[in-house]
Amino acid sequence: MLGITMARWLLPKQDPWSTPFAETLLSQLSLAPGLHILDVASGHGIPAFYLAEQVGSTGRVLGIDLSAGQVARARAIQGTQLPWLSFACHDVRTLPDELPLFDRITGNLSVMFFRPNREETLHGLIRHLRPGGQLVLTFPSLGTFDSLWQRVDRELLRRGHSAERERFHVYLAERPSAKDARRWLSAFAMIGIAVIEQPLEVVSGPGRAFLNHPLLRGGFLDDVYECFEDQRQADDMMRAISADLASFSPLIALRCVMSGWKAAAH
Template sequence: MREKNPRDNVLVPIEKQVWPLSENDYWSTPFAKMLLHHLELFSGASVLDIASGHGTPAFHIAEQVGPNGQVLGLDLHPGQVLRCKTAQGPHLPWLSFAQADMRALPQDLGPFDRITGNIAFMFFRPNRFEALKQLTGFLKPGGQIVLTFPALGTFDSIWQRVDREMAARGLEKEQATLAEYIAERPSANEVRQWLTDLKMDRVEVDLWPLEIESGPGRAFLEHPLLRGGFLDDAYECFDNQTLANEVMDAVADDLKSFTPLLAQRCAFSAWRPEK
C-alpha cells in the first residue's frame, strides 16, 4: 500500500492552528520548521516525538494528526515532562508525555507511523549508530523518521577563534582537547552513511545555515544559547578556570573577527522499507 502523503489530507490550516510553533524561539523553531518541511504527516498518524523538551514540535504535530491520531512525547528529564503536561492541561487528549531515555526505550513501545526528534540527535552518544538503529526499529514498515540536530560545522568561526587564542598563548593541551570536542560532534555525512547502512529507503539529509545574533563581551559569554551548551565545551578544555576566563574574555572582545555566528541545522529523513 502506498504511504499516505500530506497532500492526500487536509491538515489544520495555519490560521486555525491553536498550537503553532512559537515565533519567539530563535533556536527550536528554526530547527522544527526544517523538521516539518521533511515530515509527511497525515491525520490519524501515530507519532513518537523523542527529546520532546518543552513540546516542540509535539504539540503542533498532535494538533495536525487530530483525535484519530496518537502522539507520545518522551524526554529524559522529568521536569520537561511535567512542564509539557502543565501546558497541555485537558487539551489534545490523544497527546501524552512520559519520561524515558531515547537510547533505551521499552521494547513494547509502538510501532509508530512517524518518529520525530527536534534538536535530538546529538544526545544519542556514546554509540549514535546503535541508538539510531534501535529507534528505527520502533517504526512501522513504511514509516518515516525525521530528526534534526546542529551538525559538525556549527559555530566553527568561534572554535577557530578560540583555537587561535589558545595557539597565541602556547596552550597546546587545551587546543588538542578542543579539537577532540569538535570532532565528536555528529556530521551530516556520518548520518547519511548510517541510514544507508541501516538499509532505510528515501534517505534525505539537508543542511541549512542559521545565523545567531550576539553582542560582544559579556553579551557573547552570557548568551543564553551559547553559554547554555556550546561555549561550555571551550571552558571545559581548561584545568585552570582563571585561564579559561582570560582566553574567553579576549575572544569575546573580538566578536567582529568571527561573525556571523552560523549554526548548521541538519535534518534527516528516512523511511523504513515496507518489507
C-alpha cells in the same frame, strides 16, 4: 493538504533556535491525521504540540525526554488539552522494549544527544518504527559556528593551553555531519533518504551578551569551558574572545535535517 483548520499550536515565532530547526524538520515530514508519532528529545514540546494538533484525536503523539523537569514543563503547558498527546521521561539511547511501533519518529535538535554511540541509538529508534514509517531528525551539523571554533583554537594555541586544546579537538572531531547522517540511514537500509543543510545566523552582541547568550552558553560555550580544569583560565580566555566578536562574525549554524523511510514489509 491535511484538511485541518484549527492550527492553535503553531511553532513559537519568537524562538530563534528550536523553531527554525523544527521548520526544517517539518519541511521533510509527511503528516496525516491518525498517525502515531514518537517525538524524542521533546523538551517542552517543540514540535510535539504542533504534531499532536496535526494528527488529531485519531492519532497519538508520545514525547520523550531525559529530563524530568522538561517533561513536567511540557505537561504544565499541555494541561488538559490534546489528550492524545503524552510526555514521558525516557533516555532515547535505551528505549524500553515495551514501547510500541510508531508511524513516524521525530526529534528536533536531537542527534547530538545520541552520544556516545549514535549509530546504536539510531538503530534503537528504527526498531520502533513501523515498516513503511518515516524517521526525521534535526541537529546542528559539522560546520556549525566554525568561525568561533577557529578563533577558540587560535587562542588556545596562543596561550599555550595544549591539554585543553587536545580536549577541544576531541570535541570538534566528535560533531555529527550531514555525511554521517546519510551513511547511518543507508547502513540501516532506510529508503527515500534526504539529508539537507540550511544556514542559520545567530546574532549576539560582544562581551557579556555573547558569554551569557542563552543559546550559545547552554549549548556550545559550555563545551569549551569543559575542556579546562581551571575554570578561571577558561573564563579569562572566553572573555578575551567575547570582546573580539567582530573577528568571528557572522556566527553561522547549519540546520541539518535527516529523513528516511523504513521499507514496507512484504
